[in-house]
Amino acid sequence: MINKNYSICFISFFFLFMMSMLMFVMMMYFIMNNMVIFLEWELISFNSVSIVMSILLDWMSLLFMMFVLLISSVVIYYSKSYMSSELNLSRFVILVLLFVFSMILLIISPNIISILLGWDGLGLVSYCLVIYYQNFKSYNAGMLTALSNRIGDVLILMVISWMLNYGSWNYIFYLDFMKNDYEMFIVGAMIIMAAMTKSAQIPFSSWLPAAMAAPTPVSALVHSSTLVTAGVYLLIRFNLLLENMFFLKMLLLLSGLTMFMAGISANYEFDLKKIIALSTLSQLGLMMSILSMGLPDLAFFHLLTHAMFKALLFMCAGVIIHMMSDMQDIRFMGGIGSYIPLTSLCMNISNLALCGIPFLAGFYSKDLLLEVMSMSSLNLFIYLLYYISTGLTVFYTIRLIMYLMINDYNLMSIYNLFEEDYIMLKSMFVLLFMSVMSGSFLSWMIFYDPYMIYLPVNMKLMVIYVSLMGVFLGYLVSKMQIYSVNKFIFTYQLSNFLCVMWFMPNLSTYGITYFYLKMSQNLLKNIDMGWTEMYSGQGMYNIMKKYSMIYNIFQMNNFKIYLFSFVLWMVMMLLILVN
Incomplete structure (x- = not known):
C-alpha cells in the first residue's frame, strides 16, 4: 500500500511538472508572437442546435496554468512526506488532481457554461478536502465553505439564464460592443457578486479562515493559486464589461x-x-x-x-x-x-x-x-x-x-x-x-x-x-x-x-441560523407540543382513556348492573301499566 501511495504521488508530480514546463514554453511563444488561439469542438449537432466546447488559449491563461500546475506538482510532492502516515494517500492525491483540473477548466473557458463546471467543481472538491479529517470542526468549516460558495454558483447560473438573450454563452464575444446593454449590466453585477463570494470579500469573508481545517498541503494550494483566485481571475476576464x-x-x-x-x-x-x-x-x-x-x-x-x-x-x-x-x-x-x-x-x-x-x-x-x-x-x-x-x-x-x-x-x-x-x-x-x-x-x-x-x-x-x-x-x-x-x-x-473579523464568523453562522432555529423552537413548543398534542395524539389518548375507564366499570360490575337495570326496567313497566 505504501509503495503504491508513493508511486501515485511521484507520477502525479512528474506529470504536472512537465505540463507546467510545456505551458511555460507555449506561453513564451504566444507572448513573443502576440498569438491567441480559440478552439471550438462540436459535441452534438441536432438540426439547428449545436453544443460546442470552447477553449481560449492566450498568454494570460497559459501563464496562469503554468503557475497552477507548478504549485500543485510541488504540493503533491510535498504531500508524499507530509501525508506519509495517511492510509488513503491515493484518495487524497486524486482529490487534489480533481481540484487542479477544475481550476484549469475555469482558466481556459471563454464560455460561461464551462466556467460553471470548473467553478462548481472547485466548490465541491474544496468541501471534500476541508472535511478530509472528518471531525466536528472540519464538518462545520466544510459546510460554511460550501454554502458560501453556493451563492456564487447560483449567481453564475443566473448569468447563464440572462445570457439566453444573446446567441451563445461565449461571453467574450459580447463584452466590448454589448457593454451598454441592460442585460449586460445585470450580468456584470452578478459576476461581481459571484467573484466576491469565491474570493471571500466582505460580507463573505468568514469561510476563508474556517477552511484551515483542511490538511496543510491543501491550504497551500487553495490559498495560492486555485480556489480563492478564481473570483479575481473571473473579474480579470470580464474587465472590459465592468468598466465605469x-x-x-x-x-x-x-x-x-x-x-x-x-x-x-x-x-x-x-x-x-x-x-x-x-x-x-x-x-x-x-x-x-x-x-x-x-x-x-x-x-x-x-x-x-x-x-x-x-x-x-x-x-x-x-x-x-x-x-x-x-x-x-x-x-x-x-x-x-x-x-x-x-x-x-x-x-x-x-x-x-x-x-x-x-x-x-x-x-x-x-x-x-x-x-x-x-x-x-x-x-x-x-x-x-x-x-x-x-x-x-x-x-x-x-x-x-x-x-x-x-x-x-x-x-x-x-x-x-x-x-x-x-x-x-x-x-x-x-x-x-x-x-x-x-x-x-x-x-x-x-x-x-x-x-x-x-x-x-x-x-x-x-x-x-x-x-x-x-x-x-x-x-x-x-x-x-x-x-x-x-x-x-x-x-x-x-x-x-x-x-474576530468584525463578528463576521458569528454573523454568517449563528446570525443566519438564529432566526430559523428560534422560529422552529416556537413551532415545536406551540404546535407539536401544544395544539397538535391537544387535538391529535395526547387529546385522543385522554378521551379514549376516559371512555375506556367508564367501559371498564361496566365490564367489572356487569352482573350487578344487569340486575339493577332489570329491576329498573320492571319498575318502569309497572309505572306505565298503572297509568
Missing part, C-alpha cells in the same frame, strides 16, 4: 475594507495557519481593489507573484506544525531558527516577500500597485485604507517572525526538533527560488514598457514610512505583550470586534 460600472465603486470600498479588516484580525490571532489565511484575505482585497480601479494586468501580476510566496509560507507552516507535535499556537513556539534553519530561511524569505521587501517577488507587484494607486484620483479614505493595510501586513509579519524565530522556546522542557526530511525541503526550495525570481521575471515579460512613476518625495517614501511603523509595532507587541493595553484603550466589545 457603479458596482465597481462598491467593490473598491468593500475590498479595501476587507484588506483592512484582515490586517487587524491577523494581529490578534495566535493560530499559525489562520494568520497566514488572513494575510491571504488581505492580499485578495488588494487584488480586487486594483481590479475595481480598472487595472487588470496589475491585478494579474500580483496574483501570480503572491501565489508563489503564499504556497511556500503554508508549506513552512506545515513543517513547523509537524515539528511541534501538531501544535499550531504561536505562543508555544520560539527560537526555532536554531533547530530547523532551512525551513526558517524559507519562512523568513516568504514573509519578507509578502511585506514587499526589495527585491523579492512581492516587491515588484506590491510597490507598483501602491504607486499607481497614489497617482489615481481616489479620495483620502481609500488612500489611507491602502497604506494602513500595508503597514498592518508588515506589523503581523514581524510579530509572527518574532514569535517563531526570536522569542524563547515555550513548548516543553524535553523536545526533539530536527531538520525535516529532504522531500519537503526540495519542494520548498523550488518555491523559494520562484519567490525570489518570479517578480522580476514577470515584470519584464508581462509589461512591454517599464512603468515609470513620478511622485513627490513623501508619497514615494510612504511605503517605507508605513513599513517601518509596522516593524516597530510588531516588535513592541511581540516583545512587550502589550495586548493588555486594549483594556485601557478600547472597551471590551470594541477589542472583541477587532479580534
Whole structure:
C-alpha cells in the first residue's frame, strides 16, 4: 500500500511538472508572437442546435496554468512526506488532481457554461478536502465553505439564464460592443457578486479562515493559486464589461475594507495557519481593489507573484506544525531558527516577500500597485485604507517572525526538533527560488514598457514610512505583550470586534441560523407540543382513556348492573301499566 501511495504521488508530480514546463514554453511563444488561439469542438449537432466546447488559449491563461500546475506538482510532492502516515494517500492525491483540473477548466473557458463546471467543481472538491479529517470542526468549516460558495454558483447560473438573450454563452464575444446593454449590466453585477463570494470579500469573508481545517498541503494550494483566485481571475476576464460600472465603486470600498479588516484580525490571532489565511484575505482585497480601479494586468501580476510566496509560507507552516507535535499556537513556539534553519530561511524569505521587501517577488507587484494607486484620483479614505493595510501586513509579519524565530522556546522542557526530511525541503526550495525570481521575471515579460512613476518625495517614501511603523509595532507587541493595553484603550466589545473579523464568523453562522432555529423552537413548543398534542395524539389518548375507564366499570360490575337495570326496567313497566 505504501509503495503504491508513493508511486501515485511521484507520477502525479512528474506529470504536472512537465505540463507546467510545456505551458511555460507555449506561453513564451504566444507572448513573443502576440498569438491567441480559440478552439471550438462540436459535441452534438441536432438540426439547428449545436453544443460546442470552447477553449481560449492566450498568454494570460497559459501563464496562469503554468503557475497552477507548478504549485500543485510541488504540493503533491510535498504531500508524499507530509501525508506519509495517511492510509488513503491515493484518495487524497486524486482529490487534489480533481481540484487542479477544475481550476484549469475555469482558466481556459471563454464560455460561461464551462466556467460553471470548473467553478462548481472547485466548490465541491474544496468541501471534500476541508472535511478530509472528518471531525466536528472540519464538518462545520466544510459546510460554511460550501454554502458560501453556493451563492456564487447560483449567481453564475443566473448569468447563464440572462445570457439566453444573446446567441451563445461565449461571453467574450459580447463584452466590448454589448457593454451598454441592460442585460449586460445585470450580468456584470452578478459576476461581481459571484467573484466576491469565491474570493471571500466582505460580507463573505468568514469561510476563508474556517477552511484551515483542511490538511496543510491543501491550504497551500487553495490559498495560492486555485480556489480563492478564481473570483479575481473571473473579474480579470470580464474587465472590459465592468468598466465605469457603479458596482465597481462598491467593490473598491468593500475590498479595501476587507484588506483592512484582515490586517487587524491577523494581529490578534495566535493560530499559525489562520494568520497566514488572513494575510491571504488581505492580499485578495488588494487584488480586487486594483481590479475595481480598472487595472487588470496589475491585478494579474500580483496574483501570480503572491501565489508563489503564499504556497511556500503554508508549506513552512506545515513543517513547523509537524515539528511541534501538531501544535499550531504561536505562543508555544520560539527560537526555532536554531533547530530547523532551512525551513526558517524559507519562512523568513516568504514573509519578507509578502511585506514587499526589495527585491523579492512581492516587491515588484506590491510597490507598483501602491504607486499607481497614489497617482489615481481616489479620495483620502481609500488612500489611507491602502497604506494602513500595508503597514498592518508588515506589523503581523514581524510579530509572527518574532514569535517563531526570536522569542524563547515555550513548548516543553524535553523536545526533539530536527531538520525535516529532504522531500519537503526540495519542494520548498523550488518555491523559494520562484519567490525570489518570479517578480522580476514577470515584470519584464508581462509589461512591454517599464512603468515609470513620478511622485513627490513623501508619497514615494510612504511605503517605507508605513513599513517601518509596522516593524516597530510588531516588535513592541511581540516583545512587550502589550495586548493588555486594549483594556485601557478600547472597551471590551470594541477589542472583541477587532479580534474576530468584525463578528463576521458569528454573523454568517449563528446570525443566519438564529432566526430559523428560534422560529422552529416556537413551532415545536406551540404546535407539536401544544395544539397538535391537544387535538391529535395526547387529546385522543385522554378521551379514549376516559371512555375506556367508564367501559371498564361496566365490564367489572356487569352482573350487578344487569340486575339493577332489570329491576329498573320492571319498575318502569309497572309505572306505565298503572297509568
